[in-house]
Structure formats: C-alpha cells, structure tokens
Amino acid sequence: MQLFDAGSLSDGALEQILSFLRAGGVIAFPTDTAYGLGADPFNEGAVRRIFEIKRRSETKPILLLVNSMEMASRVATLSDKAMALAERFWPGPLTMILPARESIPSVVTAGTGSVGIRWPDAPFPQRLIAAFHRPITATSANLAGLPSTVTVAEVREQLGESVDLVVDGGTLPARGGSTLIDLTEIPARLLREGPIPEAELSDVLR
Numbered sequence: 001m002q003l004f005d006a007g008s009l010s011d012g013a014l015e016q017i018l019s020f021l022r023a024g025g026v027i028a029f030p031t032d033t034a035y036g037l038g039a040d041p042f043n044e045g046a047v048r049r050i051f052e053i054k055r056r057s058e059t060k061p062i063l064l065l066v067n068s069m070e071m072a073s074r075v076a077t078l079s080d081k082a083m084a085l086a087e088r089f090w091p092g093p094l095t096m097i098l099p100a101r102e103s104i105p106s107v108v109t110a111g112t113g114s115v116g117i118r119w120p121d122a123p124f125p126q127r128l129i130a131a132f133h134r135p136i137t138a139t140s141a142n143l144a145g146l147p148s149t150v151t152v153a154e155v156r157e158q159l160g161e162s163v164d165l166v167v168d169g170g171t172l173p174a175r176g177g178s179t180l181i182d183l184t185e186i187p188a189r190l191l192r193e194g195p196i197p198e199a200e201l202s203d204v205l206r
Contacts, residue, residue, distance in 0.1 A: 001161055003152070006030055006124040006169040018131055020165055026050055028141040028155045030169025031065065032122035033093050033178050033194070034148035035155050036138030037163070041075075047107045050137060053162045056144035062108045063095060063116040065138045067129040075101055075135055076117050081205055082183050088204050091121035093178040093195040108137070114184045124169055140177060150175050 004013050006029070017027060024046040027038045037053060039046035041064055051058050066072045069086060076098035078086070085096060100108070100115040109115050118138070120126065129136055140148040141155050141163070149155045150172040155163070179194035181201060188205060190198050 001156075001163065002165045004165070004167045006167050009124070009127075009167070014127070014131055017128070017165065017167070021046075021132060021136070024049075025165060026053060026163060027165045027167060028149075028152075028159065028163045029124060029128070029138075029167040030122060030172055031125050031138055032091070032120040032172075033174035033176075034150050034172055035141040035152075035169075036063075036065075036125075037141045038128070038136045038138060040132075041108050041135055041137050042103075042105060044105055044107050047105065047137065050139060053159060054139070054142070054144050058107065059110050061097070061100075061110045061112055061115050063118065063138050064108070064135040065125055065129060066117060066119050066135050067091075067126050068119070071129075071135060072117050072119065075104055076115055077101065079183060081188060084204050085181070085183075085201065086119070089196055089200075090119040091126070092119070093121070093174060094118065095178045095180045097180070097182040097184055097191070099184055114182075116180070118178055122169070124167060148175050148177055 024043050037050050095116045095118040097116050143158050152168045179196040180192035182189045
C-alpha cells in the first residue's frame with residue numbers, strides 16, 4: 001500500500017496519484033468529513049471495484065465531489081433550490097441528491113437517474129479535482145455497515161490491503177458524514193442531518 005501525506009504532497013506525487021486514477025485505480029483520501037474512496041466515475045471498472053472494496057451491493061448511488069458550480073452542472077441538473085443551497089453552503093459538508101446528466105454511468109447512479117454531489121471544503125480534494133479536471137468519487141472509505149473512517153489507521157483496519165494507495169490527511173472532523181438532502185423529491189427531503197442542521201437548510205429553502 002502506497003502512502004502519501006496530503007500536507008506535504010509534491011507536484012510529482014500528485015501526478016503519481018492522478019496516473020493511478022486515470023489507470024482505473026481506487027484511492028482512499030481525506031475529505032472535509034471522513035475518508036473517501038476516490039476513482040474516476042466515468043471508468044465503470046473502477047466504480048465496480050469500489051463496491052467490491054466496500055462489500056456493498058450496487059443498489060446505492062455513488063457520491064461525486066466537484067470543485068465548481070460549472071463542474072456540478074456538467075454531472076447534474078441544478079434547480080433554483082439547489083443553486084440557492086450551493087450559494088449558501090458550498091464549499092462545505094452538504095451533499096445534494098440531484099437528477100443526473102445522461103453522461104453519468106448507470107453504475108454511479110445505481111440506475112436511479114440521480115447522483116449525490118458535494119463541493120468539499122478541504123485543500124487536498126480541491127487540489128486533486130482541479131488537477132484531474134473532472135469529478136471524483138468519494139463514497140465513504142469503510143466496509144458496508146461499519147462506521148466511516150476518520151484516520152488512516154481506521155481505513156487500514158477496515159479495508160486492509162484492498163486499497164493500493166492512501167493519502168493521509170490526519171484525523172478528520174466528521175465521522176457521521178455530510179448533511180444529505182434529496183432534491184429530486186418535492187418537497188426536498190433531509191436524509192441525514194450532519195454538520196449543517198435542518199433549520200439552516202429550511203431557512204434557504206423557504
């Protein structure tokens with residue numbers, strides 16, 4: 001297992017990580033909540049490997065991280081409500097479930113036609129996405145049914161050697177994950193209350 005330090009990552013090391021992703025690899029990396037599993041969402045084999053690593057059935061959509069509204073609009077249809085929430089809470093720990101663009105592989109949407117999108121407020125994923133020039137997956141780096149991971153030691157304990165490359169970002173802030181809201185329904189439905197409370201979301205949606 002290759003280990004990189006997010007805080008002292010050279011351009012050369014970043015290029016190694018990018019080459020790994022382009023070749024269909026899966027990495028564990030720090031986000032603004034817990035550790036995530038990163039892969040190219042347009043590489044079906046890489047996405048299927050995420051399900052194998054997590055021992056999870058392919059019935060749940062895969063979360064995508066973006067680094068701009070423009071990138072978000074390339075992978076999902078943004079309603080006025082989504083735009084308002086993004087303006088208030090992005091970058092930050094808010095995941096919005098939105099209608100997916102037709103270009104998104106069905107293995108990512110799990111056949112639902114929707115996809116979870118977040119713009120993370122953390123230096124490493126922002127740098128990675130900017131260099132990769134496309135979204136990256138970030139479903140939690142844990143076995144299905146177990147708690148999300150907030151240290152590299154926890155990633156190793158749960159996933160062992162199934163992930164070839166890990167980026168160490170220290171201890172992360174939010175084991176419970178991001179706040180999760182489904183905007184494909186009317187009215188919008190809060191699926192998980194995380195760092196952003198429901199009252200703050202309601203203020204915007206009103």
